[in-house]
Amino acid sequence: MSLDYRSLSWRLALICVVTVVFQVAAVSQVKVLGVNADLVPLVAASVGLILGSLPGAIFGFALGMLLDLALVETVGVASLILLGIGYAAGRLRELRDPQGAIVPLLVGAGATAAAQVGFLLLTFLLGQKVPLGWSLVWDLLGTVAFNAVIAIPLYLLVRRCLIAALPQDPRRRRRRAYTTGGLSPLSKS
Amino acid sequence: MYDRTIRRRRLTLAALLACSLLLLTVYFGESTGGALHNVQRGVFSVFAPIQEGASTVLKPARDLFGWFGDTIDAKGRVAELESSNQSLRTRAIAGSEAIRINGQLEALLNLDKAGGLALAKPVTARVIGQSPTALYSTVTINQGSDTGIKTGNPVINGYGLIGQVSTVTAHAAIVTLISDGELAVPARISAGGAQGIAQTGAGGPDDLRLKFIARRYRVDPGAAVVTAGTLSTTPGLESLYPPGIPIGSVTRVVDPGTDAQKIYLRTYADLQKLELVQVLTSAVRGNRP
Numbered sequence: 001m002s003l004d005y006r007s008l009s010w011r012l013a014l015i016c017v018v019t020v021v022f023q024v025a026a027v028s029q030v031k032v033l034g035v036n037a038d039l040v041p042l043v044a045a046s047v048g049l050i051l052g053s054l055p056g057a058i059f060g061f062a063l064g065m066l067l068d069l070a071l072v073e074t075v076g077v078a079s080l081i082l083l084g085i086g087y088a089a090g091r092l093r094e095l096r097d098p099q100g101a102i103v104p105l106l107v108g109a110g111a112t113a114a115a116q117v118g119f120l121l122l123t124f125l126l127g128q129k130v131p132l133g134w135s136l137v138w139d140l141l142g143t144v145a146f147n148a149v150i151a152i153p154l155y156l157l158v159r160r161c162l163i164a165a166l167p168q169d170p171r172r173r174r175r176r177a178y179t180t181g182g183l184s185p186l187s188k189s
Numbered sequence: 190m191y192d193r194t195i196r197r198r199r200l201t202l203a204a205l206l207a208c209s210l211l212l213l214t215v216y217f218g219e220s221t222g223g224a225l226h227n228v229q230r231g232v233f234s235v236f237a238p239i240q241e242g243a244s245t246v247l248k249p250a251r252d253l254f255g256w257f258g259d260t261i262d263a264k265g266r267v268a269e270l271e272s273s274n275q276s277l278r279t280r281a282i283a284g285s286e287a288i289r290i291n292g293q294l295e296a297l298l299n300l301d302k303a304g305g306l307a308l309a310k311p312v313t314a315r316v317i318g319q320s321p322t323a324l325y326s327t328v329t330i331n332q333g334s335d336t337g338i339k340t341g342n343p344v345i346n347g348y349g350l351i352g353q354v355s356t357v358t359a360h361a362a363i364v365t366l367i368s369d370g371e372l373a374v375p376a377r378i379s380a381g382g383a384q385g386i387a388q389t390g391a392g393g394p395d396d397l398r399l400k401f402i403a404r405r406y407r408v409d410p411g412a413a414v415v416t417a418g419t420l421s422t423t424p425g426l427e428s429l430y431p432p433g434i435p436i437g438s439v440t441r442v443v444d445p446g447t448d449a450q451k452i453y454l455r456t457y458a459d460l461q462k463l464e465l466v467q468v469l470t471s472a473v474r475g476n477r478p
Contacts, residue, residue: 021239
């Protein structure tokens with residue numbers, strides 16, 4: 001079964017746009033206990049986990065760029081952070097190939113924490129005011145917890161969107177050693 | 190083959206990193222009329238109608254999840270509200286003082302009557318987007334420069350001031366909320382007349398303070414804070430905010446009566462639940478009281 005690059009590109013572009021629109025128009029406006037979910041790092045990490053480090057990094061960069069442009073925020077900040085998240089999630093898959101059902105949850109929580117701390121650090125480094133305080137800690141931890149809850153269903157949704165364009169069904173793949181050369185499902189094509 | 194794949198991966202990663210850093214550098218280096226800012230405005234113009242449509246379509250789902258969130262929040266606040274209710278009942282029985290204060294607050298919140306804001310050509314807009322992180326305190330509204338909105342215009346809702354327009358395109362605008370540390374609003378205590386600056390402190394969005402109040406003024410918790418309007422008589426130094434718009438009330442005062450006194454405020458408007466807002470597009474009499 002060969003890789004359909006065109007189909008995969010369209011699917012990734014669609015996921016990118018839908019994620020940003022859904023995040024900005026709906027998810028950001030729904031707060032539970034004062035915090036809201038952040039789909040963006042979850043989706044970047046999911047794509048990295050499914051497709052590998054290189055597509056994960058490229059997708060994260062594009063997603064971040066669209067987010068910065070759509071929200072009229074400092075261009076390059078979200079791109080930098082999300083490309084790191086996509087790449088790291090992809091490398092985890094390539095090096096460890098984790099199979100547990102809880103992996104998307106842990107990766108999602110880690111990606112969210114990395115994104116939140118990354119935004120905080122970059123905002124600080126860029127000389128903008130950083131609202132340090134307990135409310136920020138609560139917001140960070142709350143968002144990580146909220147995202148951990150929705151990480152698995154979101155991962156399954158992203159995988160469902162991409163699975164038809166992949167050369168093999170990731171559900172059937174076997175654990176491979178790092179030395180076998182399988183960097184990502186895309187390298188199989 | 191394998192080495193080539195790794196080399197390609199590393200090269201692409203390095204290129205993406207370089208691209209991100211380059212974008213950051215260019216964005217910070219150029220003026221607001223620069224190429225990257227123009228591209229950003231262009232994308233925002235395209236994105237805003239999609240965002241508006243999605244906001245409308247997703248409203249039922251948002252309301253449903255919002256209801257769950259509100260229910261959880263409400264359960265957590267039962268004890269607090271019971272205590273508050275008891276306190277309010279006692280105050281209500283106490284009589285005329287509470288009624289007088291209530292009357293004053295009602296008068297303050299009745300923006301059109303108290304402030305004559307109809308003359309400021311208010312444009313009603315709907316909130317169609319909100320920043321996902323706590324670091325950026327902005328919302329997107331569905332009205333732009335084609336209805337007369339300009340950068341710097343004050344934005345209110347039914348309860349009082351919520352912020353200021355920071356970016357405008359033809360059909361949409363970004364509003365920076367008062368919870369953003371970059372925004373500073375000339376303000377005064379409604380009853381005593383003490384003037385200062387309302388600005389969010391280092392503690393984040395919940396840390397709104399009234400700064401630069403002279404120590405000779407006594408400020409009590411519960412006091413209403415409103416915009417001061419233009420204080421300077423020098424032409425060209427007019428305030429962006431009309432006088433008398435309610436901002437919030439004083440929640441506590443630390444070290445009262447000293448130069449280091451800290452006055453904490455809570456906004457009347459709930460900045461996490463904004464739906465309909467008004468942009469004041471015109472200054473009346475230079476926003477002087």
